[in-house]
Amino acid sequence: MSSSTPLLAVDELSVAFHRRGAGETRAVDGVSFTLEEGRVTGLVGESGCGKSVTSLALMGLLPDRGVEVGGSAVMRLPEGEVDLLRLSRRRLRDLRGSQLAMIFQDPLSSLNPVVPIGRQVTEILKRHRGMRGSAARKEAADLLYRVGIPDPTRRLNEYPHQLSGGMRQRALIAMAVACKPRLMIADEPTTALDVTIQAQILELLKDLVTEEGTALLMITHDLGVVAGLCDDINVLYAGRAVETAPRRPLFADPTHPYTVGLLGSVPRLDAPRGEPLTPVRGSVNDNIAWTDGCAFAPRCDHYTMECLQGPPPLVRTGDGTHIHRCVNPIDHADVVDQTVLESPAVVGEDEEERE
């Protein structure tokens, strides 16, 4: 990791929703992480742990009423550092699309069904790069070509429903990279796609990160995606990061019981027939407030009374590779072996191990 200031430093980000009569819901409760150029950072966790809300908060796309956002997200821009959470609407709107881009989960519903692809791609070129007419169309075709859409000039005239799922996601990626953003957020970009297309899309994203030096924040619940793509991983639980580590240490020696549980619940093709999956028991609703103790304690196999003595702090492990939030960490468990890293969902072997 570089020692200079990171591209984006998210510090103690919290998002609380207020609803009339229902009190407040803390969707994100103090999440901190950093993003570096040319690296992929993963936010992993089960449904409802605050992954998507984190990304929407960074993009400033949360509704304006009934939402309280705290913490800071300082981004390094050519003209200086700005806090994304405190920018004016106008500044933020100018940044969105040009410096920040987002790729959504469902490529079909993220495209306007009645507008041809071409107009949707040129819209962003007009907005941020001031291109017009045939120049914009030519650039749009180039963009589609770059993300691997064959015969782009014809595709420009087509409507989203005439494209396949993979091609739609490619078109959305083309729009996201149209202005060479420094930071891209991908919110489960492969969930709606089948496995072969998933691999292609992940490879495309990986190439874009390496080529352009974009920082990619990958939001996913799919550990295969994480293992194949992410350089650094943050595991979220109930709105807080419970473990942060680079890819290899995380998969090799997970220390937080939740991470161990997640890795243990990945289905294996090489498991003996009839062997049941080992899910993390309970559901995300079975948690306690972080202020009372570890939110994961009710579902944890290793909890002690110490877990209920207030929120566990984030600590760095002895060898310095992990940061976790646990008072009873698992000591280099042999629960999980290397097979997840070698699973078929892993895209591209990691030939270069960055230090």
Place this chain on the structure above:
Amino acid sequence: MPTTPSSQSDEKIPFHQRKAAKVDRLAELMGDRGDDGHGAGIWREAFARMRRSPMAITGAVIVAVFIVVALFSPLIAPYSPTSQAWGNEVFPNRNEFVGPRGENWLGLDHLGRDMFSRMVIGARQTLMVGVVATLVGFLFGALLGGTAGACSVLGGRWGRQVDNVVMRVIDMMLALPTLLLAVTVAALVGPSLTTVMLAVGIAQIPIFARLLRGAMISQGNREYVLAAQAMGVRKRKIALTHILPNSMGPVIVQSTLTLATAIIDAAALSYLGLGNPDANFPEWGTMLSEAQRFLSSAPSLAVYPALGIIITALGFTLLGESLREALDPKLRK
């Protein structure tokens, strides 16, 4: 799915060139579909579906015949609708009505006027009322509903206030029964064809307004709106270029259905004596109300205009319903 060995070997070639080669090959493999160069779009697809639906075809034929007759009515009508050339052949002079015969295809009315000519000229009046009333309802309804919908989508304190005020006005209009509203307008302005058109049109405004607003709000929650915002597009622009076009479908369908309602409402108003009193412009509703007096002796005088109204309304309804079905993504096969 399998790991790609290429990533190590051709590290020096920029990936988009590498991609380019792959893409070209892919295009080759897929072959050029070539048949339709341009995007079909949901409307074209809907029309293709409608061409296969007997309901749509029936509706379209009825509507087409009606429109042709209405447009060319002075050429089609064999006689003037007001000429009482056969006046001495009917009621006061001879105590019977003249039914269909060679000269007068649909017979004569109680004043000895040619029924067929009156029906044909009446078609033009009816079409005019239907179209103008629908246009009035569509334009003002879309304007109000669009404003409310856009304001609601834009949000903010102002947006919600404007939406609220507009919708309460619409609610008030909606609380009045269509016909009562129309009668009130007609009573205020006095009986004439314009009155009927305005009255029927105004009665349709709240329906269009609510429809468009509802469609816009539901479209406003769709993910593509969020995606457009994530690309830095202004919300105002999103409302106009993305949300509005997506919300027009139901409104357009409603206007075909409204044509049928407008024709019936206009006939009802004319029947109630609020229509055009000028005999030079017979209207089916007026004809119906005149025929009422002779219902026992000459029921055919009432049957023709009634059939005219029923068949035209049916035509527009069939067309509108099948358009709605063709556009409904849930019914697409």
